[in-house]
Amino acid sequence: MKDLSFCRQQFPSLQRTGEDGKPLVFLDGPGGSQVPYPVINAISEYYRHHNANTHGHFITSRESDRIVDKARLDVKALLGASETSSVSFGQNMTTLNFMLSQALGSYFRSGDEIIVTDLDHDSNISPWLRLAERGIVVRHAPITDEATLDLDAFKKLLSKKTRLVAIGWASNAVGTVNPLATIREWTRQVGSLMLVDAVHWAPHGPIDVADLQPDFLLCSAYKFFGPHIGILYAAPSLLDKIPTLRVRPQLSTGPEKIETGTLNHAALAGVSAAINFIAALETDRHQTYTDQIHHAMAAVYSYEHHLAGLLYEGLLHMPHTTLYGPPVTQSQRTPTVSFTIDGAQSSHVAQELAKKGILVWDGDFYAMTLIDRLGIREQGGLVRLGLAPYTTTDEIYRTLDAIREVEVTLHG
Ligand SMILES: Cc1ncc(COP(=O)(O)O)c(C=O)c1O
Structure with missing residues (x-):
């Protein structure tokens, strides 16, 4: 470093x-x-020179398009994703997770089960609890006295009825890091989706979705030197299948499918600058971004x-x-x-x-x-x-x- x-x-x-x-x-x-x-400058630079809405024929609009595209590319690199279509933006992690949970609520059936953990931030619990009103059963994975997940108890909660495991990468309260690779394996065995809240982990260590292969992963740029922007990674084409809340002119495929309204373009310029700042902390030059x-x-x-x-x-x-x-x-x-x-x-x-x-x-x-x-x-x-x-x-x-x-x- x-x-x-x-x-x-x-x-x-x-x-x-x-x-x-x-x-x-x-x-x-x-x-x-x-x-x-660099993040502060990128945000003010946007308002000074490029401020416009996207998808127009004029220069500032085209520049705004490029800023949004670049932010997707940079986040793709940060997360080790294979496609920019896997990267959606929103107001913050909590709002994106509520949007996603409501969409998955229509995709799941009454009697299906979701597992949340007692270690998690409430942003990865409350959105799932709301689905109880649709007959979806939410199960709670307990913790040990050392504030780590009780893995034996966790495993017993998994069954063929489990449709989603919503789990944090790391605890924002006590720093515990969860054994995600093991849990990914278990979710595969029962055919469940896995959603990872990486908000607390993202500023502290590498994320490689190609390796972990979560179905969804969320983080928040203001925790890693950026502005207030929520980030959702969805496995390729997964978002296309899920009935998100959207207005009619909105694209019906990822990544835009879950992005309601106009994005915060200035903040997205800041997200790219934050990722660039992180990359610049490494002294050696590596082959890929x-x-x-x-x-x-x-x-x-x-x-x-x-x-x-x-x-x-x-x-x-x-x-x-x-x-x-x-x-x-x-x-x-x-x-x-x-x-x-x-x-x-x-x-x-x-x-x-x-x-x-x-x-x-x-x-x-x-x-x-x-x-x-x-x-x-x-x-x-x-x-x-x-x-x-x-x-x-x-x-x-x-x-x-x-x-x-x-x-x-x-x-x-
Ligand atoms: C682990 C964790 N998850 C989720 C959130 C919510 O993130 P946001 O503020 O982007 O909604 C936080 C915020 O502190 C957090 O620490």
């Missing part, structure tokens, strides 16, 4: 300070990453994993702090480290860190079932520290010192 100073220089927000004049520490990434100059991006994301994974290890180790030694999720030493884990401090509301801890210029989230992060299952709802859920390629070792130590101070103030 390019050295850290290259990465940090690209983000204007990293130059700003808090009210006390000290640099801010951005550990809020799982709620949305910071945005580098997909390889370039995948190597860059593998390098991001190692860099973040190392820092997450330091953070995790430091927190482990704090006597009144409890960590959640699998240990960071595990090879497959996102650099999202969540904890509670005995006797403290998580919002209190987040406020104390905010006073020191350390930006972290607290709560359930919409992973509601997981928080209930961990028994920490009363405590206000978790405090979540999310690392990014722009996080530094100094920031990790500054954060650990700040958490230690909160602990000492509370417990002496």
